[in-house]
Amino acid sequence: MRSDYFSLKGLSSAISALAVSAQIGAAEPQHGIAMYGDPQLPPDFVSLPYANPDAPTGGRIVTGEVGGFDSLNPHIPKGSVPWQLRFLAYESLMGRNYDEPFALYGLLAESIEVGPDRDWAEFVLREEARFSDGSSVTVEDVMWSYETLGTVGHPRYHGMWDKIASVEQTGERSIRFTFSEEDRELALLVGMRPILQKAQWEGKDFAESGVTEIPISSAEYVIDDFEPGRFVSLRRNPDYWGKDVPFMRGQGNLDEIRMEFFGDGTAMFEAFKAGVLNSNREFNADDWDNRYDFPAIDSGDVVKSVLPHERPSGITGFVMNTRNEAFSDWRVRDAMLHAFNFEFINETMTGSKQPRITSYYSNSVLGMRDGPAEGRVRELLEPFADELLPGALDGYELPVSDGTERNRANIRQAIALMEEAGYTITDGQMMTPEGEPFTFEIVLSQGSAENEAIIDLFTQSLERMGISPTVTTIDSAQYKERTNNYDFDMTYYRRGLSLSPGNEQMLYWGCDGVEAPGTRNWMGMCSPAAEAMIDTILNSRSREEFLAATRALDRVLTTGRYVIPIYQWNISRVAHVKELKYPEELPIYGDWIGWQPDVWWWEEE
Structure with a gap:
């Protein structure tokens, strides 16, 4: 047996073979792992419950995206990448079952073994695991992937790497991660990082790669063709190593997955009507009812599928950057929430058919x-009473207008909040406490006519308060650069949240994100209460404690008044050609990552 050791951040990873053997004897390899309790699927499961193991192969799915791309590497901060590549073009040691809040099953790894307190996790690689060029997936590849991603990869990978004390090879195909702090979720998260081929990157700068390097990976799909900013085509690998792995049965059925890119949403929808695209998600309820009246719908060649789910609403709306003086005062942010006439905007945009997001975890048991x-x-929040904003302990609801365009009562309240924060209106113009005209910049990415229309209605309301913001619309590359560096006052913001929040919450809302570029903490919040609630979530030993901590976190986030929320999507609306099929049984996450196109198939009628 060969053992390779390397140390992380100066910590020794050398553990004697005797100690390793003793620890191994205290644990037992498992086919899967759950955050709480045991995984639902037995060791001999045939496929995921929402996959069809007998699905035919063939056909293609063509979807659209607004914007462009200049990179094929989704694992680094540099460049704009088709977001799907992160999930379609790579595999991890374990895969997630989206019919459970948080449970993983073997993919590249055939088993997982954890310590009594989950202070370490050990994986055994499948002997048959191969990259698309036919070479074996090795422990060395795994070690290199984790170190590379954790040091020069995207910031989303850094937090976990900082919590790994050591990584060691314990057998020809086995690898152990030992953690440096108490965090029960790490045993799961460590199984979810993408595994890259070390040999591909020898002598190359991983952090600077763009479209010149087509990734070699172990996934069932490989990039077949692309044109920067125009399209990416992935083809099913006929020699894919994992087609008989239980986790993968019924997945990867389509021969081609193609993503087309467009300058705006109108052009993308016209392409769908013309048959250039054969599947389209619709986020506007009014458009779903009124725009889908073209001949392919009437003939039945295109069908409309409505798909329920049980996941949290997440947060979608317009985020205010508290790093900047304009929104550093919570009363100014509260004034923006009162000025935002959601009821009128909802009627204008959707015919009042979309319910509003009421909190970050609304539409779920976690809200x-x-x-x-x-x-x-309350017990969790009370130690932070002095720092919490009004409503966190006593109760909070978003402002509700009377639905008229004038929104008089809420505008009066918004002006009162601004006055309380030291602002005044002079000659019809809102002035800062320093006597300067109050304004701010709203940055939007090109191509979203809906967001531009919402902001237009919002700015009309602000004008009644003597506020005239600047609205800047830029291309996707510039938008990514500016948001990565938090160079905005307000912008569109969307964060999907799961039924099992964990370490990613610190990347979303943690204090480190105030200065570190590229995090998802676009609002720049730094709340000891939020971080304490996240810590409790991570170390909960019971479902009850986990629920309480998440509901407490939801209160801190919502009453922080960082985001002006808009619609929630408690159902998904997908229009697609009739040949594209999906299983009748939906996962609890519904139309989510790992569902379309993973378990869809093509079937001629």
């Missing part, structure tokens, strides 16, 4: 409850 905080939720 904050109405009224004052009670029980364990």
Whole structure:
């Protein structure tokens, strides 16, 4: 047996063979792992419950995206990348079952073994695992992937790397990760990082790669063709190594997955109507009812599927950057929430058919409850009472307008909040406490006519308060650069949240993100209460404690008044050609990562 050791951040990873053997004897390899309790699927499961193991292969799916891309590497901060590549073109040690809140099953790894307190996790690679060029996936590839991603990769990978004390090869195909701090989720997260081929990057700068390097990976799809900013085509690998792995049965059925890119949403929808695209998600309920009246719908060649789910709403809306003086005062942010006439905007944009997001975890069991905080939720929050904003302990609801365009009562309240923060209106213009005209910049990415229309209605409301913001619309590359560096006052913001929040919450809302570029903490919040709630989430030993901590976190986030929320999508609307099929049984996450196109198939009628 060959053992390779390397140290991380100066910590020794050398552990004697005797100690390793003793620890191994105290644990047992498993086919899967769950955040709480045991995984639902037995060791001999045939496929994921929402996959069809008998699905035919063939056909293609063609979807559209607004914007462009200049990179094929989704694992670094540099460049704009088709977001799907991160999930379609790479595999990890384990794969996620989206019919459970958080459970993983063997993919590249045939088993996982953890310590009694989950202070370490050991994986055994499948002997048959191969990259698309036919070479074996080795422990060396795994070690290189984790170190590379954790040091020069995208910031989303850095947090976990900082919590790994050591990585060691414990057998020809086995690798152990030992963690430097108590965090029960790490045993799962460490199984979810993409595994890259070390040999491909020998002598190359991984952090600077763009479209010149087509990734070699172990996934069932490989990039077949692309044109920067125009399209990417992935083809199913006929020699894919993992087609008989239980986790993969019924997945990867389509021969081609193609993504076309467009300058705006109107052009993309016209391409769908013309048959250039054969699947399209619709986010506007009014458009779903009124725009899908073209001949292919009437003939039945295109069908409309409505798909429910049980996941949290997440947060979608317009985020305010508290790093900048304009929105550093919560009362100014509260004024923006009052000035944003959601009821009128919703009627204008969707015919009032879309419910509003009421909190970050609304539409789920994890969402904050109405009224004052009670029980364990209150116990968790009370030590931070002095820092919490109004409503966190006593109860909070978003401002509601009367639905008229003038929104008089809420505008009066917004002006009062601005006055309380030291602002005044002079000659019809809102002035800062320093006597300067108050304005701010709203940055939008090109191609979203809906966002531009919403902001137009919002700025009309602000004008009634003597505020005239600057609206800047830029291309996707510039937009990514500016948002990565938090160079905006307000911008469109969307964060999907799961039924099992964990370490990613620190990347979203943690204090490190105030200065570190490329995090998802676009609002620039730094809340000891939020970080304490995240820590409790990560170390909960019971479902009850986990629920309380998440509901408490939801209160901190929502009453922080960082985002002006808009619609929630508690159902998904997907229009697609009739030949594209999906299983009748939907996962609890519904139309989510790992569903379309993963378990879809093509079937001629």
